[in-house]
Amino acid sequence: MPETPPATPDGRAPGVRISGLSVVYRTPAGELPAVSGVDLELPPGTITGVVGESGSGKSTLALSLLNAVQPPGRISAGSVEIDGLGDVVALRGEELRRARGRHVGYVFQAAQNSLNPLKTVGKQLLDLGRSHGVRDLRALVREARELLGRMGLDGARVLDSCQHELSGGMRQRVGIMFALVLNAHLVVLDEPTTALDMITQATILRIVREVHAERGLTTLVITHDLGVVAEVADRLAVMYGGRVVEQGPTRDVLADPRHPYTRGLLRAVPRLTGDIGEARALPGRPPTLGTIPADGCVFRERCPLRMDACETGRPPAVAYGARSVSCHAAAENRAGPEDGGPGTAAGDRDGEDGAEARGGEEVAAGAREEQA
Amino acid sequence: MITGQGITKTFRQRGAVLGGREVRALRGVDFAVGKGGAVSFIGESGCGKTTLGRIVAGLESHDSGEIAIDGVPMSSLRPRARRPYFRRIQLIHQDPYSALNPTRTIHQALAAPLALRARQTGRPGSWIDERAGELLGLVGLDPGYVLPRYPHQLSGGMRQRVVIARALTVDPEMLVADEAVSMIDVSLRLGILALLRDLRERLGVSVLFITHDVATARYLGDDGELYVIYRGRVVERGPVEAVVSGPVHPYTQSLLSAIPVLHGLEEPGAQRVVPTEPLDEGGPDAGCLFARRCPFATGRCTAEVPVLGAAGGFPQEHACFHPERRSVVAAPAGRA
Known part of the structure; x- marks a missing residue:
């Protein structure tokens, strides 16, 4: 690896390969896994959405991209290879500090509160520039102003404002401006729209998509909100109990979720149309650091398809075309008629949930016609 | 059990720099929540829905208008005598x-x-x-x-x-839940909403639900009522299903258009209403307050104040001179 990491050439989005990543937190009960054996690839130029509830390990996973897991946590295994940067897990000190910001832009959870309340945005921008050894601070300010303008704000006015204004x-x-102003091409957005209104959320998501395309980024969005992922992400990874339980193209996963957790989560989100009675809460609650099962499937406590195999064997990730699902029950299902091609996938759907869902839809459609 | 009539509230910011800016949080709101009822206030932050919730819970005073609990006007009581009334109404903080x-x-x-x-x-x-x-x-x-x-x-x-x-x-006899589930895990939200629904059904506890998530309001009960609030005025009001399936006010339509579509599982609505201005930073107070951002506004809208009413034969009330149903809501995929 070169002494100083080369800047990623403009317009070239880096790919990211997370392999076997585990992060543990030291507690009085020993080291507990927050992230456990995660494999996830962010193809260059794509937006990947990681969906999970609190304690799923999604934010810890995101911090690992910066090698910024704080003690008592530590990355205990695996690697995070970022094009043009190498394995960030191996980076230390000054190298790491420079990589953050220059290569990886991070928009923190509740970016609303991550600004210094006593300094104007402009002053904080200059601090950022100095700490990264930017020589041409005027150019930095110009760039910031342009970015803010691009996002529909009056750049000059915002730079002169304090957070409370x-x-x-x-x-x-x-927050997004700060993540991009040093020209990072890998951007991590942690809960980018939490606490925002619907119309503002729609605006921010549109901006995320547009800026992503215009600047040629690789983007990772961390969220608890399936809707956010559905709106922006090309690919979706569902996390539960520190593991990725299902991943694949967003549309495919939403249309035909394979993992019982993904199914349950989708069903637990009330929708605007259709029979609201079909919405079902998932029984039980998500595991916390101390209650994640050490062996077997992490979701089994809440799973309607629980089998003996789920108690001890960690379900391997099984590929179904572009999709990957870690579930013993889904794997067994698949072993039947076989082949997992798109045809079979559609067939499966008719056979199981499809029939039930269709029935509901017909009722809803009927009700709607009556109203019209 | 609680009604409000013509509730107004103005916050005055004191400060030399701004010269005492006024924020009109509520501009004459009527509401009623019956025993065991489910009423939802919907709107963006700053629309006044939280202030209204705090007034209902007795935690905030109002400038004019009357609040009555079980028919007793609160203005007829001394502050101390109001307490037992308001104790029955509990606020769940944002x-x-x-x-x-x-x-x-x-x-x-x-x-x-x-x-x-x-x-x-x-x-x-x-x-x-x-x-x-x-x-x-x-x-x-x-x-x-x-x-x-x-x-x-x-x-x-x-x-x-x-x-x-x-x-x-x-x-309590009534819970005022201000964005009460927005910070709860997605898989558990429905459990809390079901709990609120359950408390309604079994104990007759009323629920006043304050949220920007219309879909969760729908879950509280099909007998629920929706109030859409914009800058301190109710712009649309009616049964949840009527407002959600056939919104007639362009502001309600903008709110519903902004809700993410679960592509793959759902098809987006045929129409989409996007405000012409992303944010309202005050603006003139004349006429319809949404007119400045409304893609359908006419001269009348900026000159005259539309009053909440049933004009046009819709199942809900609205405050719009040009009410029109638009299908902005996503539908389950696979439906013709």
């Missing part, structure tokens, strides 16, 4:  | 991070109001711990894990559930 949606855009 | 005292364990947070309750009802001291455990179980928490802990040791979602449990300690 900006609305939630404006602060979120300031 | 922010679970500031709603709990950081120096007290969850046990202490629940035991204080329960001790009072035990004294009032002549129950033994042992009831306090028993009831605390029961309430935590009700909101989906493990009492053994939660009770000895401090708020900072819990996740945001757990904290909010503790707040809900605390609101239930006084056996």
Whole structure:
């Protein structure tokens, strides 16, 4: 590896390969896994959404991209290979500090609150520039102003403002500006729209998509909200109990979820149309650090398809075309008629949930016609 | 059980720099929540829905208009005499991070109001711990894990559930839930909503639900009512299903258009209403307050104030000169 990491050439989005990543937190009960054996690839130029509830390990996973897991946590195994940067797990000290910001832009959870309340946005921008040894601070300010303008804000005015003078949606855009202003091409957005209104959220998500395309980024969005992922992400990874339980193209996963957790999660989100009675809460609750089962499937406590195999064997990730699912029950299902091609996938759907869902849809459609 | 008529509220910011800016949070709002009813206030932050919720809970004064509880006008009572009325209405705070005292364990947070309750009802001291455990179980928490802990040791979602449990300690007749599930884990939200629905059905507890998530409002009950609030005025009001399936006010349509579509599972609505301006930073107060951002506004809209009413034969009331149903809501995929 070169002494100083080369800047990623403009317009070239880096790919990221996370392999066997485990992060543990030291507790009085010993070291407990927050992230456990995660394999995830972010193809260059794509937006990947990681969906999970609190304690799923999604934020810890995101921090690992910066090698920024704080003690008592530590990356205990695996690697995070970023094009043009190498394995960030191996980076230390100054190298790491420079990589953050220059290569990897990070918009923190609740970016609304991550600004210094006593300094104007402009002053904080200059601090950022100095700490990264930017020589041409004027150019940096110009770039920031352009970025803010691109996001529909009056750049000059925002740079002269303190946090309290900006609305939630404006602060979120300031957060995105800070993540991009040093020309990072890998951007991590942790809960980018939490605490924002619907209309503002729609605006921010549109901005994320547009800026992603215009600047040629690789983007990772961490969220608890399936809707956010559905709106922006090309690919979706569902996390539960520190593991990725299902991943694949967003549309495919939403149309035909294979993992019982993904199914349960989708069913637990109330929708605007259709029979609201079909919405079902998932029984039980997500595991916390101390209650994640050490062996077997992490979801089994809440799973309607629980089998003996789920108690001891960790379900391997099984590929179904572009999809990968870690579930013993899904794997067994697949072993039947076989082949997992698109045809079979559609067939499966008719056979199981499809029939039930269709029935509901017909009722809803009927009700709708009556109203019209 | 509680009604409001012509409620107004203006916040005055004192400050030399701004020269005392005024924020008109509520501009004459009428509402009614019946016993066991489910009413949802929908709108963006700053629309006044939180202020209205606080007024309903007796935590905020209003400038003009009348609040009546069980037919008793609150203006006819001295502040002290109002207290027992408002005690029956409990607010579940928006922010679970500031709603709990950081120096007290969850046990202490629940035991204080329960001790009072035990004294009032002549129950033994042992009831306090028993009831605390029961309430935590009700909101989906493990009492053994939660009770000895401090708020900072819990996740945001757990904290909010503790707040809900605390609101239930006084056996309220009405819960004002201000964004109460927005910080709770997605797989558990429905459980909390089902709990609120259950409390309605079994105990006749009314729920006033304040949210920007229309779909969750729908889950509270098909007999629920929706109030869409924009800059301190109700712009559309009616049965949840009527407003959601056929919104007629362009602001309601913008809100519903902004809801993410689960592509693959759903098809987007045929139409989409996007405000012409992303944010409203005040602007003139004449006419319809949404006119400045409305893609369908005409001269009349900026000159005249539209009044909430039933014009046009829609099942809901609206305050728009040009009401028109638009199908902005996503439908399940696979439906023609």
